[in-house]
Structure formats: C-alpha cells, structure tokens
Amino acid sequence: MKTAIAILDFGSQYTQLIARRVRELQVYCEIFPWHTRPEKINELNPAGFILSGGPSSVYEENAPALPPFILQTGLPVLGICYGMQLLAQALGGKVCASTKKEYGLAEIETTNPNALLTTAHQSVWMSHGDQVELLPPGFSRLATSTNTPIAAMGDPARGIYGVQFHPEVHHTPRGLEILHAFVNDICGLKPDWTPQNIIASSVARIRRQVGSASVLSAVSGGVDSTVATTLVHRAIGSQLRTVFVNTGMLRLNEAEQVETVLKRHLGIPVVTVDASNSFFAALKGINDPEEKRRVIGAKFIEVFEQEAARDGKPTFLVQGTIYADVVESSSPERSQAQRIKSHHNVGGLPENMKFELVEPLRYLFKDEVRRVGEALGIPQQLVWRQPFPGPGLAVRCLGEVTHERVQRLQLADAIFREELENAGLLIQKPEPGSPRLAQAFAVLLPVRSVGVMGDQRTYQETVALRAVNSEDFMTADWAHLPYDLLGRAANRIVNEVPGINRVVYDVTSKPPSTIEWE
Helix, strand or coil: CCCEEEEEECCCCCHHHHHHHHHHCCCEEEEEECCCCHHHHHCCCEEEEEECCCCCCCCCCCCCCCCHHHHHCCCCEEEECHHHHHHHHHCCCEEEEEEEEEEEEEEEEECCCCCCCCCCEEEEEEEEEEEEEECCCCCEEEEEECCCCCCEEEECCCCEEEECCCCCCCCCCCHHHHHHHHHHHHCCCCCCCCHHHHHHHHHHHHHHHHCCCCEEEEECCCHHHHHHHHHHHHHHHHHEEEEEEECCCCCCCHHHHHHHHHHHHCCCCEEEEECHHHHHHHCCCCCCHHHHHHHHHHHHHHHHHHHHHHCCCCCEEECCCCHHHHHHCCCHHHHCCCCCCCCCCCCCCCCCCCCEEECCCCCCCHHHHHHHHHHCCCCHHHHCCCCCCCCHHHHCECCCCCHHHHHHHHHHHHHHHHHHHHCCCCCCCCCCCCCCCCEEEEEEEEEEEEEEECCEEEEEEEEEEEEEECCCCCCEEECCCCHHHHHHHHHHHHHHCCCEEEEEECCCCECCCCCCCC
16 A cells, blocks of 8 residues: 655755655655665655755756656656756756746746646745756646746646745745645545554554564653653563663753653653763863763763663664654665664764664654654653753853853753743744744853952853754754843842853854854
8 A cells, every 4th residue: 555755855955844744744755865776765665756856957967867767657756846857858858047047935827727736826935047948748837937937847647747946845835735735636645644653653663673672772861762762662661671871961950850751751660870970070171072072972881881781781772863864864874784873862872882773763853753752641841842962061061061060050051941931932832833942041151250249259150041043953043032031031040050140142143153052
C-alpha cells in the first residue's frame, strides 16, 4: 500500500521545508538526494514524487539531472522551480535564462482550470533566474505572472505538474493548499501520519529491533532524549535502563524536574548520577569555550562508560537523533553502518563504543517530536522547553566555570525567565500567530564594574540578558522587550543575586552575532 511521498533534493535551501509542509498534511515523506539509487527510493513505495528547487541551471554541464525512473513509474510528479525546469527539459520543452529576474513576492493568474491551482489569483514567492520558454508536448500553461509567462504547467492526464514559484514557504499564503491538492487529491494519500500512528509503528519497530536484549538510554533533560526514552520504555519496559547524568550545568532546579517527569509522570525508572563535582573539577582554570566543550564531552563519556559497565554493557543505546540531523548531513549513511558521533546530543560519545543504536525519532522533525511527546503524556513544560546548549550553563558562564558562578547564573536566569513568564512571553505551547520568544536566557560575563549599594562601593560581576525571535534559528532578531519588564528583571537580579551589580541587554541579531555567546 502506497502511503508516502518521495522528495528528491536538488540542492534547494527549502527542501526541508517541503518535507515539513507535507508532514503538516499528516502524510509521511522522506527526502532523498537526487542521485539516490532507484531501488533505495522504491523501498519507500511512494505514491508520488516532489522535485525540489536548486541553485543550478538545467542547461549547464554536469547540472543535477532528473532520474529517468521517476517518469517511468507513471506516478504523479510535482516539480518546484528547478524541479519544474527539469521536467520541461526531460519531456521535450525548453528552458532558458530569464530576461527579467523574479525574486520575492509576485502575483500569478490561473489561466486554465486545474486540480493543482484552485484560485484565480494569488500571491506567491518567486526565486529564479531561469524559466520554461517552451512547454513540453501534452502540457498546458496553468498560470502566469508579470515576468514569468509560464508560472505553472501541467499534464493532468499523467499527473505531472510544475510550478515556478515556491509553495512551501510562508510567503506563499496558499502554498499549503497547493501541496494538499497534489499530495491528497492528485496522489490520493490519506492524512494518517498522526502522533498515535507514529507511536504505534515506532513501538512495533523497536520491539522487532531489540528483541529480548537490554537497552541503555542516557537522558539529558531535553525533549528529544526524553521522547526517545519514553517511546523505548513503552515498547520494552523493564529491558530499558535509563541514566540521567547531572553535570551541575543545568538551570535552576532542572535536575529535580527531569527526575520528577521521568519517575512520577512517566513511570520510567531512572538512575541519577550526580557528577557535578567531577565536572567542576575538570573545568577548573579553563576559559576557552571550545576547550569547555571538549572537557565536558570527555567527562560525560567517562561517567557514561562507568554506568554502562555496571549494567553489563548493554547491546543497544537509545539516541535522540531527529530528521533534521539526518538531512543536514546529506544522509549518506542511510545505507551504511551507523556509529555514534562526537556531536551526539548527550555530550559526544566515542566512535569505538560498541553499541547498536535505537533511534525512534530518526525520521521526525522537531515539531513532530513535540506532538508525539504530548501524545505520550510528557508534560508541556518539558515538551515545549526552549533550546538549551549541550554543554549547559558552562557556555553561558563566560570565563572560568565554578560552583559559585554557576549558582549566580542559575539565579539570574531564573529571575529573567520568571518575569518573561509573568508577562506571557514564555508560554509553553504557542498558539498560531501568538507572540513567543524563540529563546531567552541570562549570560554571566567575566566583567566586573564599580557599583554603589547601601552607600558602599561594590566591584562585582555583570549579567547580560538575551532574548530573540526566530522561525528556524538560522537567523534571529533581538526581541524588543518592554522597558518595564527589563527594568523589573534587572532590579530583581541586582537585589536578589549576590555578586552582581550590573545588568545589560543584548540588542544584536543573528547574524552578525550568534544566539549563544559561546
């Protein structure tokens, strides 16, 4: 039974977004590099294909080409931008450089009634330097714009369509309707990619993979590791041993919250290892952020290996890899043996560790992970928590990391987040269109300044507050927080946190800055 869409990636910056939009329609899809072996793509048993955009010109030498088997399948195809041009070229049409470039918003007019474009006029997002000059035999023009005579084309009899614009981006307001028309109506797929079905299929897959073997999971307190662990526990119960390593670098009371969620709310037995003293000792005298990361990763490995040895070296290891990680690495390892990499979300594990990975989230995007987490009964405050760096507060505590300085930072950060919550800016689950900060936190700076408290001179440290708005975390704008909120937070921090006498607010965007300071 065909239940999925195969997306061929020709190098577009929007390919992941195409997949996310299809998943929003509750239809499963996977992304494949355009040169993937046909038999690998056919394993998905797709009901149709979407061809992404790309930076090349189809008439250039060595440009990515349309695999012949796509058309040979007889299945519906939707080409987007470069994908449309590939279809035109492969089927006997002609593609040329545009005399007038078209980047940004454009208005298109539907010229022929068709199953893909159901409105007469709409705004779309264009980004192309080439265009289809001559339609392939059997195709008709479906839409036009001011600078693009053939803005969409189609051969309804064969179910092959192309659009020169990008329906996957938010700047095309009715883009999801277009994708719905292709995926649900033209390809005939039902919206059955739901959290409940994802959980059921994941549980069955985990049981097949693991059998009666023992499994080890290291949870960091983040949403990915928690959801992955919860799924595995639902599948195999007592075969799973869960370890939570407290590095001492978490936010205020976070270690206790993680334990409570796992034990009380989810019923998952967890062994907590308080290794905070060991981590602080290892970080003594270290100021460089990259060295901090290296030390924390190595120390985590040491603690984790000790726990694995105590448990008889389990065969399987749970890892919270998500689909974005797979796609961003171009996924060449899909057909190769998997290994644990140094950027693993629990701190970096060595390549020579002999585990077979259990990755129940491997083909889920972050928003899907959150929805599955909700369906599993994980509390919203954990499911919708903001991103948190792997090394924890060690990279928000600039300069040397000590017990005293981390405690200072924990208190300042908690005050800032409390004020944001009181103002309704840290709502756990955002409603569509509601204002929500993508990330907000405090940073302790290795900068001392002179102050006056109680008519006495002080010489204490500085806290920087950081809050940003972002859709994808690739770019971010600093949040224009109300002055009275910033004033309350600053006043509370200097009065309630020993050792701090100055608070500043970071008003730089990304780029040129990064969201984190280290």
